Amino acid sequence: MNKFLLLTILLLTTFFSSFSQIREVEESAKYAPKHATTSVAALADYLTANENTDRQKALNIYTWIVHNIELDIKAYTEKKVHYETAEYVLKKRKGISHDFANLFLKLCESANIETHLITGHIFTDNKSITTNFYKANHSWNSVYLDGEWHLVDVTWGCGVISKQQTKSSFFKKKSNFYRPQFISKVDYSYFCTSPKLFIETHLPSNPVWQLLEYEVTVQDFIAGRFPFANTVVRNSAKLDEYILLEDAESFYIDAKNAISYNKKNFSTMGVASLKMAESMLDKKDSTISKEELHDILSKYYEEATNSAYSYLRFIDLYSSIEIDALKLWVRHYLQQPIDKRQKFIDRNWINKDEIKEKNEQITSAYNYYQELKHKLGQKKYPELKKPRREVDYDEFYIGVQQARLVGIDSAISVSFEHHKTLEVEKDTINAKLEHASRDLRNLSSRQIKFLGRLEYLLKANVSLNILEHQAHQVMHVESNIKILSQQVKALEKLRTENHTVLSKQTSVLKRLYKDKQELLKGLYIKSKCNEAYKEEYDKITVSTKSIFHKQLDEKYHQYEKLKEHVSTLEIVNENLTQQKELIKQLDAIVIAFTDLKTKEIEKDAQEAKNMCDNIIQVSLEKANSIKKNKTL
Template structure:
């Protein structure tokens, strides 16, 4: 999804939410006690004075979202214990099916056509969920003022947050946070655009997408939605649902769900039992006993067959999901942690190494002081007039002048090389300092990212959030790897530059010495020509400058070495903290995978229990038919 599309969705939801809030009646939030004693009384209180079906539905939505909360224990335990609307009204809590069923019954009492929809939403395991073989959420559709609309009272009533369990006498404090329900009413889930709603809610029966172009299961999982997909508020197929009873519409939904998704037998068994129960309750006198037995047997056999098909998928896809979870954890959690551990092992610094480095610092300072003393004591020879008169030797002067030109040319080249090497050295040192500083900062930031990953793991957040944080850890790790290689390359360039610079400096000093020897001879043979003396003195000044430059370089090296040792101490502290973090993370990742695996297994076990109950009920009813006990 591109940024412009995301912005459009956010703006639409915000506008839609504000539009709903303007229509909300304050009295719909809190009904008096007498009105909440039954579904009929509550529906009457909420809808009698409303002028439109939309306002009636909005009043019902408002009351439910303000007064019914998610049964977090049933949510955590993955239990699907569906209760009647009257029971939910009394308990004031339930799961998504209970929310949707209460909305449905309140609408029915207000003569509003409504429908309970089962379908798919992404759970915490979105990153590994690729098989939608069972419904895991319920919401509603409602026929309001001549148009069908979608409504999710569960999502509109609040959010699920993760909080750490408190330690009690009977229960130890766990490492992981448990989901907690926080009431936070959101009107954007009342009559949203089907184009927006489909991005989070996939109905088992595709007709309830209310869209021109049907979104497939594969497209929903991949997040591929048509750019242009107009809502369908009316159609002959939708109109049929107005005439159907609950059991019939639920049965048709289940049939369409299997056609839409060949693996989705999750509601077929329940729907078949509901149809059988509906037929028994009708007791149509126009149907013969034999015909009734045949029809009931058909539905009970269909329920049994669907339950067995559902059982077959439960084991297969639960196993796939667990394997996918382990692979996901290996790729997104364990590999980044292992890479960081390897980096720490390669770059681990012990106290002995730092002690050795400190000794090198002391030696470097002693060498600097010794060199400083030697240069302070160094005597530079001066050019003085000879005591005896020497004959002017034109031939000697000519030859030596020619040699002097050659030496001057060599000195000029050497000085130019030195200047180039100095510029190169400054550039390398500058880049090395920046790369080293960035490397230290990244290493310190990795503590923050690893700590954040630890917190998110213990907070038991969704896999896509963990995946995002793991990407950040890996991104920092890759940058650290690149910078480490860059630092090594720059350090090698610095050493090479230093060696060449030292050699070139020695060559220049030797050339200066050779030139001074020539100038000394020329000064004598030329009968103390001052021009030679001035040039000689200038070389002495240049030689002093070279020695002073070398002395400054030695002090700079000492300062850098001292700074390096201080950096090593900081790096060691960072690596030690990361080592402790990684040790904790290793244990937490294992526990986290076990926790998520347990959730998948518990969910599968609950689904199996439902299948067993369907099979057992169907078998009992068929036996009762044979014994003429239910007809």
């Protein structure tokens, strides 16, 4: 069984598992009466009272949350680090990922279901430039059902974020990018998801919550490398330890494991140490003396301070790396394709004077055609007539001229075949040129669509991954335009060369026809008016007329093509003018977009610094209080 087949089976299993879960959902779990939502305990009791299995209880809790709690867009956009209590989230019916996970945790705990809140990493809008995971940015849950640990993400199960255009102009107001909006879209695939699939989007800070035999490293997660043959481990000695731990202790162990797993992961250690200190104070364990308790608390406060300082030391470095990566990304994926399009427009855009000059060329071509047509209408072709006086039959002269005639016929045959080959070549080149020119015009027009789509996505402030895909589309079209432009130039050069050679060959053929007619005229006279020579002479006259009229048709064809070319140029020029305006807008949007993303990174860094400063201040105050008072 190959890798693809195994992956297909896994995906189908997940799908049908999700489908069966939907069927298990009771309608009453979606909508609870008002009296049942006054507290976490009341809601948990309502959702689980009539159920016999922990799995069904957890599914009911998941169902109610994803149907009734929505993402707090303001808090999500502003990236607030303040977490609300489960009771507050239940009242306001909105929150961020930590609030969702915490509400699920408290509801499950109230229903006596073992649950754990997991912090970790998911890729944000900056996935394409993210190379450092130094702080957790998402929360989800593990839940113990039927003797096994499972993974649940209620935030991702409740809906999606969409961007909508505001009525305000892009350049007039601060809200120049489209407003993010939460759209409720219930998804049961994030309830008890297979750890093999979950790891592709969720990286827990503590690797024990990967629930996999082979640990996926941070580097592998960033690069998207996941071992296919990775056994799911839903029970282990490490996991069993968590069942016996209190919240503060399990959070502290998570933080310790997170640092061992990722040396840059200082973000939760300071908070975990403060929680442990608070837990020690709340316990008031009589078996521990005051001096021992002082030492333990001092150790936790010192650990919290050191962790915050360590975290603080890396924040500026990693944010500057991310900003530099962003600027390189913008230059490569946004500015480069836009600049290439601008250069193409500058090379191919023509002004009104050039259009006027080309229209004059059309008039000149038409006048030349009319003049040639008039000349051909007036042209007199010589006829072979009987001589007025009788000429003696000259056998020697006829023999010599017959030999010359054979040579001329041979030259005409070679010249005619060459002429015929050039005509076929001309038709082939023209067909290819017309096809390439049409494709070039179509691609140039389509580039407006792709550039417009890029503008929309930039304003929508979508993820860099999506922008990267659209930029690839623009660059791919630009690459094809470049190739087609080169083909058109090469074909136009071939057409010019073919026209030159064909004109020369036509002149050679006409001269050979004329020479042959002179020979036939002499032979006709010396042979005492042999009608065979006259018939051959008349055939040459018809062939000569055909060549002249073909040249006339060719001139008219050139005139029509020139007219069509200028008409196309005007359309293309209008198209390129639109693109010029679009590129001006794109240049401004790219600058604004880069500034927006840079400020987001800087804001994240500043919030992290504020958190560190707060941890340091609280830790130092607590430690100094212990030293001064020597009492608790």
